[in-house]
Amino acid sequence: MPMWNPWHGCHKISAGCRHCYVFREDAAFGTSIPSTEVRRTLSFSLPLRRDRSGNWKYPAGTEFALCLTSDFLIEEADGWRDDIWEIMRIRSDCSFFFFTKRIERLDAMLPDDWGDGYDNVAIGCTVENQERADYRMPIFLSLPIRHRLVIVAPMLERVDLRPYLAPGVIEEVSVGGESGKYARELDYSWVTDMREQCEDSGVAFCFHQTGSYLLKDGRHYHIPREHQHSQAAKAGINIHIERHK
Template sequence: MSTSSRIEWTERTWNPAVGCTKVSAGCKHCYAETLAKRLQAMGLDAYKHGFRLKMLPERLDEPRQRKKPTMYFVNSMSDLFHERITDGFLDSVMGVISDTPQHRYQILTKRHERLGAYFAGRSVPSNVWLGVSVENKRHGVPRIDVLRRIPAKIRFLSCEPLLEDLGSLDLTGIHWVIVGGESGPGARPMQPDWARAIRAQCEAQDATFFFKQWGGWGADGKRRSKKANGRELDGRQWNGMPGPVNL
């Protein structure tokens, strides 16, 4: 269902599919998997089988019912380009997006190969922001090259959870970069210099920088709650959004 979101860079979430499987190091402590188990315990039908992937066609029309222009994060509880989500279902999702130009849709995936293959023969709706997760060099950085070749109006990176120094990044064709540390039990710490290095490269290559959170560890390397850590990097919040966007 469509619900308001606590995610700092969006307004609402829309989940026409739920559930997923792990593909990389960034999936190790998946927040969506943990939440799905809670929702299963609460008896929600969509999570009857926990985090098993499930397409929910009954949810497709939800954005059509909302007239107010809204920023939607699509499939916060799944990965829209999961191999078990059919091309036909993806076509239906894109149809809804095209039919609701008053909204903007943020789509984030770790499955860059499927992303590239799907859009090889299709155009990207003009109100779609396409993004890939970039948690480390091995799994994340190769996704960037695939993303930059897709003619989306906005292309973005989510470096969350940021698990290591990403080194030198080519941000050609990338409009927006989100950085954040990992939250929850077992969270892996993020070093401040990793985030600073990405910020510096954004500034040098004209990409907008957004610092989302420290996660489970503070800038001083001590374990803290997300609330206690805040969202400041070097004494200020970095809430950059690409283009004339007001959230």
């Protein structure tokens, strides 16, 4: 899945942002521009690039992960976002996914032709703890979105999503731990509890990342960054449910 980052930079707004990988990676690369400065990137029009023959560089069916080094709904991007919606319309043969900690801004940012959502756009709402779940989820569910995903990452505590889960409304819940030297530990029992909530509700579930520190069966594990996704996959607890349009 290609990463499409039309802008870079963000601001920390909630508990899940404390050890944000964007700030960490900018520091590691010695970037002179502050991570809090939101700026357009050279990838702004990535899905519209063509090869030497004039064909799309990214063919029909490509799935783009959008704004992984910022937030699609961040305030500084308000003047650029309409161009991104237009690119999504032009490339209706591709699909796009973004997740946000600013879901309360979405309603005012939607394009005029949005209707009940673009069929090629999935939106994920991040809920890292119960307090953020109880604030963001009612807003998320009230909005016209065709494909809704919930991202519980970094998962900071046991989270109860039962009041908000319904098949056909939430398509998937994806859970992950926090990465980095100072990451907060993920308790595996929180993960399996969320899986049980999804199974009971008929919602797909994905354990996408262990994080750096994992507590499981009373033992503490330190998992290197390069193994955090593969170790989560090896748990074999994902629930796949076919999506019907």
